Amino acid sequence: MRLSRLHQTHYRNGPDYRNQADVSFQDIQHAFAFSTIKVGRWVTKEEQQIAANLIFDALFDLATILNLPSQALGLKRQLNLAFGTGGQAGVQAHYAPYSRTLALAKNAGAGALAHEFWHAFDHYITDKVFSPPHYKFSSDTWLNKNTLIAHPLNQALAQCFKAVLLSESGNEPSHYTQTAITLDKKLNQLYYSRPTELMARAFEAFVQDHSAITNRYLVSGTQQTELAKAGIYPRDQHREAIGQAFKLYFYQLGFALKKSSR
Template sequence: MLLHQQYTRHGPDYRFGEQMTFLDVKQTFGFSHVRVGRWVTREESLIAANLVFDSLADLAFILNLPPLTLGLRQTLSLAFGHGGQKGVQAHYAPGARELALAKNAGAGALAHEFWHAFDHYVALKAFSRVSGRFKCASDLWLADLPLIEHPLNQRLAEIFRVTLLSEDNLEPSDYVRRAIALDKRYGAQYFAKPTEMMARAFEACIESYQGIQNPYLVSGTHHSALAKEGAYPDEQHRLRIFNALIAYFEPLGMALGKAG
């Protein structure tokens, strides 16, 4: 339960001991709207606001992004303890463009769900000939849709290439092969979905970042049962993916910083 759970975080001090609220979260990270469930007490809301604030600040720090950009130009909303799905830590609802965290089970899923929100948001910015509102960039890349000409879009495509293809670009990466094997093992169509593979790769890179440990932002990519089954990229692969992520997000952050 939120009131009795301790999350040991190591990283920069962004708040200097100040108490945050979800209004601070909204204004600092540029969300269009923040909703807190009616069954969330004031004490729980204050605890959660600090956890979410630190987690989003860590994510912005790791990606070298201005904090305001995490709201995806105020197209993304955030819900806490409101509108969740039973038994689910967190989820991204593309129809509402809302990232929802469960009150008592949302810890560790924020990085994963942020990727889903970003993957959805950037699809129309990066690819042409897109049909449908709920497409993700990772799906469009795998479907070989044409990129809109822009240097940043080339760098985005490089993230997908490094993650999903072998180093010679001729075969699926070992990570993809393991995801396909997991789907066969569990009789599912989940692990090898492009957007899920990318979300797991993204959160794995965030958890492997040296200097920040934040189990509310991300957890389970090293020692969980799924990690032991190969559901995440290995450490060498994570490093290559992370380098591609930074090669994309760092100039994006610089451009947005100048624009701001």
């Protein structure tokens, strides 16, 4: 019998949030304040248990890395989570803005969670940062110079966009952006160089570079894969500068959220 890829071990080094106990998808919904969670009908009970533990750990790792309260990941209960349902052939995971759903494939979602969370966050935050927002995602909106709502958090997020998408002078695309444009031209497509995708991959790199937590179900492949070597992820000093910008933004966001909950 062919075993599900869920049975494979996904390397992780981080805190034990579950006290080595099993959790359920209901526990995930409560801990991270998702609006709804849907599990596919073809996911067995055993696969559900394995996936619930993996996703629970990965989301807590992400909240820890971002310095956010765990319930912030549900984006004020506007984000839905789907596992093993409504997938697309050959796609690890995807975010559907029309339904605000982060969907993980049963056998291929490992390593894509951080990437898709950024898409969900990028979508959610748009109308909190820009007035009026003319695009669904804040990264697209920022690049098209829409009006930023005056707030220190929005200024810090804008610095993340600048650090990723533009050169140090701010007058031209970053080398990372230029590399993606060149690759898209070679492949006759528009994908890697889209602002939403550039930001999501930069966010992945930031998450994977965390010194104290490693979780390959959350993120993997930003350093040693062939695509990484081709330059579709930030590298070297640029990668460090991006990481510092993300770290500063999420530290401030986490501080504000924790202060408001007191």
